[in-house]
Amino acid sequence: MRRRRVSLLLRHPILSLRALALSLVVMLAIVPSVGAAQSDSTWRDHERAFQAARKAEDTVASRAQLDAVYRAIGATPRIASRYATLALDARDSAGASRWLGAIAAMGAELDTALVSRYRALAGPRAFAALHALSALATSDIGSPRLSFRLPDVDMIAEDIAYDAGSARFLVSSVRHGGIYAASASSRAAAIVNPGADSSWGMFALGVSRDAFWTTTAALSLAANYAPADSGKSALLAYDLRTGKLRGRYVAPDSGAHVLGDLVVGSNGAVYVSDGAGGGVYTLAPGSDSLRVLVQPGILYSPQTPALSSDGATLFVPDYAIGIAAVSVATGKVTWIAHSDSLALTGIDGMYRLGRDLIVVQNGLEPNRILRLTLDPQMLRVARATVLARGPSARSLTHATIAGGWLYFITKSGWERVAEDGTMRTGKAADAPAVMRVRIAP
DSSP states (O other), X not given: OOOOOOOXXXXXXXXXXXXXXXXXXXXXXXXXXXXXXXEOTTHHHHHHHHHHHHHTTOHHHHHHHHHHHHHHHOOOHHHHHHHHHHHHHTTXXXXXHHXXXXXXXXXXXXXXXXXXXXXXXXXXXXXXXXXXXXHHHTSOBOOOEEEEEOSXXXXXXXXXXXXXXXXXXXXXXXXXXXXXEEETTEEEEEEEOTTGGGOOEEEEEEEOSSEEEEEEEOOTTXXXXXXXXXXXXXXXXXXXXXXXXXXXXXXXXXXXXXXEEEEEOTTSOEEXXXXXXXXXXXXXXXXXXXXXXXXXXXXXXXXXXXEOTTSSEEEEEETXXXXXXXXXXXXXXXXXXXXXXXXXXXXXXXXXXXXXEEEEEOSSSSOEEEEXXXXXXXXBEEEEEEEEBBTTBXXXXXXXXXXXEEEEEESOSGGGBOTTSOBOSSOXXXXXXXXXXXXXX
């Protein structure tokens, strides 16, 4: 849902609004946040206790449990909104400024009811500063260039990978299935036909030395979906040269799955996340079956993973929470720490570049692409830089890195999907496109 914009022009000149907004940024920078990466062990228990205390209207207990959740996973738009609500209930103007300012600086949507209460408490000048900060955090940034367009307006382009050997890009189609190869100078052509190899909608893509990997899942929006297949999903391996199927792998545990994202390690190991079941799986080189790395139920909705340079840590963005650092040896989950004014929710695609993580964030409106520089231990975000945000970066899904550029899918087509997973009819749309933005060293 698009942000409902509120006019910033009120009675204050724009320069004073910008100064006020920047003062909020300074305030957020000096307020302590979660200082170190935290283990995931108990936050769900505290979340349940928070819900129970809130239902019982026990303010003291709900605040204590909210603090425990915050210490475990850090700030999210939802957590900041809860703190802002408690501050407004207590008529704590400073606390409300801190947490509503954090939401605005995150680029997340400001709840109109909370903002209205804040204006009544803190006054119109503080209200104007809050919206000025929101405007700064959602302004257009970057000048992406068009690389190539995809031919089918109905395809729902999901993932993109680069095959350096043939200098071509591979793109997956959720709506019609199939994998397409394209370049800046050639029209996209299917290398895996829709419905081939008992596949449904195609999702993740990854390239190794002589193979490419993809995932398929039976969702109702796929053109060849059958209700009897609901909840079925698989990892598929194809010969990079011939496009012939090499292997098919399913999750080793029961229940419905959507194996939606993957990364291929330098040693050939494949790591796959399940956005529906919540598990993370790995396929060792030469193995004929997936094994569980992170049990379902620990993560809420894991998305595209990225490996550390030494292969010891798998970074996994959880769409609802933030970025988890998973030990490849043990499966232990630790949450990447970050400032209260940085939202790490809503990340769909993620890619490592040195000690940085490039993230495609379509859970915020407007969508954006960030470069996150981590500390030397790679357990905390030291700096966040927006690479792209604005009209050329909407309905984002995934990206790939090639030759100093980040190539990303825009106008993917997901906005045409209804809440029940079916396609909206009669909605005009442009064909998906692949844009690129330079990644500074």
